[in-house]
Amino acid sequence: MSELLNDLKFRGLVNQVTDEEGLAKVLEEGDIRLYSGFDPTADSLHIGHLLPVLTLRRFQLNGHHPIGLVGGATGLIGDPSGKKAERTLNTADIVQDWSNRIKGQLSRFLDFENEKNPAIIVNNFDWIGKLDVISFLRDVGKNFGINYMLAKDSVQTRIETGISFTEFSYMILQSYDFLNLYQNNGCKLQIGGSDQWGNITAGLELIRKTEEDSKAYGLTIPLVTKADGTKFGKTEGGAIWLDAQKTSPYEFYQFWINTDDRDVMKYLKYFTFLTHEEILELENEVATAPEKRSAQKALAEEVTKLVHGEEALQQAIKISAALFSGDIKQLTASEILEGFKDVPTTEIEEDEIGLIDLLIQAKISPSKRQAREDISNGAIYINGDREQDLTKVITNEDKIDGKFTVIRRGKKKYFLIRYVK
Structure with a gap:
């Protein structure tokens, strides 16, 4: 043969x-x-x-x-x-x-x-x-x-x-x-x-x-299937497109990095040009150390680079690392737009605004009382940094490239503030 x-x-x-x-x-x-x-x-x-x-x-x-x-x-x-x-x-x-x-x-x-x-x-x-x-x-x-x-x-x-x-x-x-x-x-x-x-x-x-x-x-x-029975190539946001304007490289990378352990070896064989030896080595890592997610990382990197190029891959990795670590300040405005595409966004016209008022205006906290509690309890983060000052005022220093502020409430709830004039 x-x-x-x-x-x-x-x-x-x-x-x-x-x-x-x-x-x-x-x-x-x-x-x-x-x-x-x-x-x-x-x-x-x-x-x-x-x-x-x-x-x-x-x-x-x-x-x-x-x-x-x-x-x-x-x-x-x-x-x-x-x-x-x-x-x-x-x-x-x-x-x-x-x-x-x-x-x-x-x-x-x-x-x-x-x-x-x-x-x-x-x-x-x-x-x-x-x-x-x-x-x-x-x-x-x-x-x-x-x-x-x-x-x-x-x-x-x-x-x-x-x-x-x-x-x-x-x-x-x-x-x-x-x-x-x-x-x-x-x-x-x-x-x-x-x-x-x-x-x-x-x-x-x-x-x-x-x-x-x-x-x-x-x-x-073969038509590509997923082990959990859901349709391959679909997310809550819809289809995963090859056009970067329709599915950003970061979203594309995230789709692959989140591959189920049950599917990852099949997808590595289908969608990458890794050698048989490299694939078998990753298969061994999935079996012995699945928590490292080495196969998912290899899959996401190989396919994102193939479809969008090395530069877009590195940007996707940078955004992913920033979101994982919480160090939002290292991102540029364009990277913020890409990484926070689907989070609730509020437009603010004021050059400066008190944090409590901002939390109310952006519907991050339902009331001033709750906003004070959230800040005092350490549940509010500005661009990745915890903020517990009730008198805090958002100024230009808190704006990434003068355009955005990222607010996090708790561990996972992100909100994007966009400044318009």
Whole structure:
């Protein structure tokens, strides 16, 4: 078996393969072209997309040619796979804008400048958009039997709740993508999540019917799950996006650092490029010293650096350390904004304000009596420092970069004061 397939199996990244023996053989014979598709259903990819992207990267690092397909056409249709109801259709200009954004994100992970095996980006609107209805029905649609399509899980699961002809045709369009890339780019392998198995095998069937002596393969990656049963990639704040404007590097880092012990080894294998030896060493540490959380730290650092870069990783670590130690004063205003994005925020116009009045105005304490008690009891912290002076006045010295003051009540309740003029 090829070294690459062995690595994918070690990492648990092989869910289904159409012809494992045949694929292993072509991988050993030389470099191949492979693709994975990404429909622009939002203005950013999220970490649910990260696994196929990184799998393309693994193939490229092993000398193969990855193709990132942006679904400018299929994004206008909607994939029924894994969906309980019809998607809301977006306008062409929105899909075009989202397609361009996704192209940019894919370029962070795939090397387009490599002289030996550069990656390429394609948009299926370039060929699907040129199809007329008659050609589509006669040349492509005639290869698909209705019974064959109805038997696919992506369709079967929607029969009871309803599926439109639009989404029903998605399988044919994705199959046509594979055929087009096979014919024009020599692409022999499609990879995707396990929910894409039906679409991938349909594409292989279309190639088989259209091309003589065809050799093409399909490989699916497991859908990522969490041991506690909750959905991977979701938090109380919503999805974890790859766009730093939608999910900050600090939030991204925190998502990974908080990984359950039961999941951390699986995620290290899935999402990092650590060697087998490094992963096994961390696995031993999880077993013998889980309290050190060495595996979680390695996971958070590796994935954050991969997605956002070294500088953003170091900033995320700095914010995390400041919040853990309580030393808020070392942070800049931009780091405060990132680290306290979701805490209650109050805008203050006064240059100076008494601490008791501030606690009332920011609803940190419900009354002046309670505010005095909180201060006297040592429950109030200003920028990480305990404050027990009842006459304390907040001045410029208490403002980080002249813009923010962080108040903590008790051990964990943070409040952000923003100064506006």
